[in-house]
Amino acid sequence: MQKTDSLKYLRILPIPLLIGVWEILARAGFLNRALFPSPSDVVLAFGKMTLSGELFFDIGATLLRVFFGFVFGSMLGILIGVLTARIKILDILFGQIIQILRPIPPIALVPLAVVWLGLGEFSKITIITWGVFFPVWVNTYIGVAGVDHSVIWAAQSLGANRRRVLFRVVLPASFRHVIAGMRVAIAIAFICVVVAEMLGASRGLGFRINTSYLVFRVDKMMVDLIMLGLLGAITDWLFIQSINKFMPWYILNSNH
Amino acid sequence: MKDSQIKIKNLTVSFERKKITAVQDLNLNVQEGEFLTLVGTTGCGKSTILNTIAGFVKPNKGNVLINDNQIFRPIPNIGVVFQQHALFPWMTVLSNVTFGPLSIGKTKSDALKIAEKLIEQVGLKGFEQAYPNELSGGMQQRVGLARTLANNPDILLMDEPFGSLDAQTRSIMQELLLAIWRGTKKTVIFVTHDVEEAVFLADRVIVLTARPARIKKEVIVNLPRPRKFDMVTSTNFMKTKKEVLTAIREETLLALNHSNDHISHKRS
Numbered sequence: 001m002q003k004t005d006s007l008k009y010l011r012i013l014p015i016p017l018l019i020g021v022w023e024i025l026a027r028a029g030f031l032n033r034a035l036f037p038s039p040s041d042v043v044l045a046f047g048k049m050t051l052s053g054e055l056f057f058d059i060g061a062t063l064l065r066v067f068f069g070f071v072f073g074s075m076l077g078i079l080i081g082v083l084t085a086r087i088k089i090l091d092i093l094f095g096q097i098i099q100i101l102r103p104i105p106p107i108a109l110v111p112l113a114v115v116w117l118g119l120g121e122f123s124k125i126t127i128i129t130w131g132v133f134f135p136v137w138v139n140t141y142i143g144v145a146g147v148d149h150s151v152i153w154a155a156q157s158l159g160a161n162r163r164r165v166l167f168r169v170v171l172p173a174s175f176r177h178v179i180a181g182m183r184v185a186i187a188i189a190f191i192c193v194v195v196a197e198m199l200g201a202s203r204g205l206g207f208r209i210n211t212s213y214l215v216f217r218v219d220k221m222m223v224d225l226i227m228l229g230l231l232g233a234i235t236d237w238l239f240i241q242s243i244n245k246f247m248p249w250y251i252l253n254s255n256h
Numbered sequence: 257m258k259d260s261q262i263k264i265k266n267l268t269v270s271f272e273r274k275k276i277t278a279v280q281d282l283n284l285n286v287q288e289g290e291f292l293t294l295v296g297t298t299g300c301g302k303s304t305i306l307n308t309i310a311g312f313v314k315p316n317k318g319n320v321l322i323n324d325n326q327i328f329r330p331i332p333n334i335g336v337v338f339q340q341h342a343l344f345p346w347m348t349v350l351s352n353v354t355f356g357p358l359s360i361g362k363t364k365s366d367a368l369k370i371a372e373k374l375i376e377q378v379g380l381k382g383f384e385q386a387y388p389n390e391l392s393g394g395m396q397q398r399v400g401l402a403r404t405l406a407n408n409p410d411i412l413l414m415d416e417p418f419g420s421l422d423a424q425t426r427s428i429m430q431e432l433l434l435a436i437w438r439g440t441k442k443t444v445i446f447v448t449h450d451v452e453e454a455v456f457l458a459d460r461v462i463v464l465t466a467r468p469a470r471i472k473k474e475v476i477v478n479l480p481r482p483r484k485f486d487m488v489t490s491t492n493f494m495k496t497k498k499e500v501l502t503a504i505r506e507e508t509l510l511a512l513n514h515s516n517d518h519i520s521h522k523r524s
Contacts, residue, residue: 148342150338150339150340150342151342151343151344153307153310153312153330153336153338153342154336154338154342154343154344154403155344155355155359156312156329156330157310157311157312157330157331157332157334157335157336158332158355158356158359158360158403158404158406158407159331159332159356159359159360159407160355160359161359164359168344168355169344172344172346173344173346175346247346248387249345249346249347249387249389250346
């Protein structure tokens, strides 16, 4: 017990060490402080950005876009994933198109989205939806197509109709894959939102990083970058927590 | 003599993708309330026969009649207990057992009543809120049995349900099954590759040929009911077991020779 505790501290140790060394190097004049702001400069910038309200304004804008894009993209991905995996004719009709569109990096579509859909929220959410859709679709498809036939047979022989087999058996049985797809999608959603905001927005963390770059405020850039990292981690953590809460059997099956 | 409850006529099942004929021209009648076991070498098509009776697999030729009605799809009157329990891991034990009654239109309170009674009967009282993966293999199979019995089917199809259990648990499960069968007089078709299990449980043992499955031998088991675990050492049991073992061994050797021929053909 004690041993694992001390190991745990060892794991965190490099972080304050790195920050300390960085601070000393910056203050001692070894580093150009405009290019490499010291940790205390970053904390100072964080304080100012918080007080002016700018930071939360940007975080709010970014999170809203991620939220809607993630929800729409996941819903579409699950819906079409289930349909293409369960209904062969739909798979034949649309499977190829989706496969061709899938390798296009969603980021490369940002200019097209701006041209077609403008600079408003709609184009940004569309980009995120697009990015989220594919991993969710692919994983849902694999999950649904791979459901062990014996649980489906069991449900059928117990008298379940098609709807009940789908909602009570096929979907829960493929949940492990759907969840995996959605976790990948969270990371993609953040990538998409930042790029979309950089190419045209009036608020949001991506927009702020870009303007900080234009006016050479590396300290502010750092604050926004750290925020992006934290938001991504927190979102993923919340996602997993809510899964564990609402689907206790999920954790029981995954041995961790 | 009474008309048979299950009639299998000229049943042929093949799998196109693997180019395998699993069952060929099988004829078999099963009486109501009979306990029948099917034994054969591994991969001989035992499970396919069961899956066809259950309505999961469509025959290429022939048919299966239950009370003179042809089977086209799974029906709740035919209960199936699976080899790997096939429980729903996302449902509690209770929800697993109420799934059947709720599927066939029973009210929630009726389904709960049925489930609670069966869970107690299989000795799992107190585990209603547990998830299947929290249970041992023997307990999982008890849940599987309770889930299947919840619809009160007239026919029970069991596909090596105790195959993955240790010897002690298996023996206890066999006695539990026989106790339930004695109390309900359901028709049971039980697939196994364990000869001792087949003889211990059955009124009649059907030995199948190596693939494609046909009937090789039929052995009537003349042992008194209720069966007790120590009967397996009686001379009568031994005699019956030997009869079944001999028939299976012949088939296993035939199957081995056949695959050897196959290999040498390929080499030449």
